[in-house]
Amino acid sequence: MSQVTTRTVKADEAELRLDRWFKRHFPWLGHAKLEKLLRTGQVRIDGGRAKAATRLEVGQEIRIPPLGDPPKDDEPRISKPARASPERIAELEAAVLHKDDAVIVLNKPAGLATQGGTGLTEHLDGLLGFLKFGNAERPRLVHRLDKDTSGVLLLARSASAAAKLAEALRKRDAHKLYWALVMGVPIQRMGKIELALSKLPGAAGERMVADEEDGKNAVTLYRTIETAGRRAAWLGMAPLTGRTHQLRVHAAAIGTPIVGDGKYGGAEAFLTGGVSRKLHLHARGIRLAHPDGGKLEIRAPLPPHMAATWDFLGFTLDKDADAWLEE
Numbered sequence: 001m002s003q004v005t006t007r008t009v010k011a012d013e014a015e016l017r018l019d020r021w022f023k024r025h026f027p028w029l030g031h032a033k034l035e036k037l038l039r040t041g042q043v044r045i046d047g048g049r050a051k052a053a054t055r056l057e058v059g060q061e062i063r064i065p066p067l068g069d070p071p072k073d074d075e076p077r078i079s080k081p082a083r084a085s086p087e088r089i090a091e092l093e094a095a096v097l098h099k100d101d102a103v104i105v106l107n108k109p110a111g112l113a114t115q116g117g118t119g120l121t122e123h124l125d126g127l128l129g130f131l132k133f134g135n136a137e138r139p140r141l142v143h144r145l146d147k148d149t150s151g152v153l154l155l156a157r158s159a160s161a162a163a164k165l166a167e168a169l170r171k172r173d174a175h176k177l178y179w180a181l182v183m184g185v186p187i188q189r190m191g192k193i194e195l196a197l198s199k200l201p202g203a204a205g206e207r208m209v210a211d212e213e214d215g216k217n218a219v220t221l222y223r224t225i226e227t228a229g230r231r232a233a234w235l236g237m238a239p240l241t242g243r244t245h246q247l248r249v250h251a252a253a254i255g256t257p258i259v260g261d262g263k264y265g266g267a268e269a270f271l272t273g274g275v276s277r278k279l280h281l282h283a284r285g286i287r288l289a290h291p292d293g294g295k296l297e298i299r300a301p302l303p304p305h306m307a308a309t310w311d312f313l314g315f316t317l318d319k320d321a322d323a324w325l326e327e
Contacts (some may be wrong), residue, residue: 011163019052102161106299108153114144150303151283164291174288178237181280182256190223193250218243228313277306
């Protein structure tokens with residue numbers, strides 16, 4: 001490449017980090033070189049400066065400066081196949097909630113990152129080759145969940161399916177339901193949280209903060225399903241927007257941080273008495289248009305640490321807990 005070019009972010013590239021996008025399209029470009037291009041403003045998104053960790057949105061325009069030609073090796077490079085223990089592969093296969101010709105739906109385990117990042121040696125994106133189930137190509141991520149959040153995660157089995165699912169998510173045609181255990185009980189048992197968010201840079205990693213002036217609009221509906229006295233509450237949460245860490249920041253903003261969320265709740269976000277210190281946030285269900293027609297509606301059972309907490313607190317899993325998914 002000897003001149004400036006512009007590329008448009010495709011539907012199956014939504015939510016991809018900018019550095020991962022460059023890795024996909026220009027694998028010979030080193031990270032240090034990319035960082036320099038970003039610092040000097042030579043790489044831009046929709047005319048504005050960007051960072052390596054910036055999440056992409058469908059339709060954005062990426063300015064690409066001259067990068068030179070890829071190296072011409074005597075022999076083609078062969079990428080190393082992903083490795084995983086038999087136990088991890090078995091765990092992934094057991095996590096499949098639904099599989100058809102177009103879509104795979106996983107109940108993502110808590111603690112497994114969706115995509116790679118600094119210091120991560122294992123992530124779901126690097127393990128998708130083990131979920132081909134006879135297909136020639138590996139499935140594709142359509143959206144993502146935080147590393148410590150469990151639950152429903154969509155994978156597309158083709159580029160066309162990825163584009164249709166991403167479009168449904170972009171247009172907010174998908175209905176999502178999360179379950180969370182929070183410290184205390186909301187003053188208003190149900191309602192809407194509208195609090196704009198922006199990213200705060202720092203050595204501690206990605207963190208979102210309330211920013212009504214320059215932040216992006218973020219809206220969450222919530223409903224109290226059951227309580228353990230005034231000690232804790234089980235919330236159903238439905239995000240109407242898809243900002244990073246949205247539910248975690250919003251829960252903390254109304255005075256009820258999610259149990260196990262030390263990042264946004266501090267030391268007060270942990271229950272005593274033997275309750276797990278892991279994050280208690282679970283993507284319970286999703287309903288959206290299936291790429292091949294009709295509706296896809298999936299629910300994911302609680303992960304072990306949350307199921308144990310539900311049992312400890314005496315919460316009852318019944319039909320009413322999923323009511324929002326039906327509205």
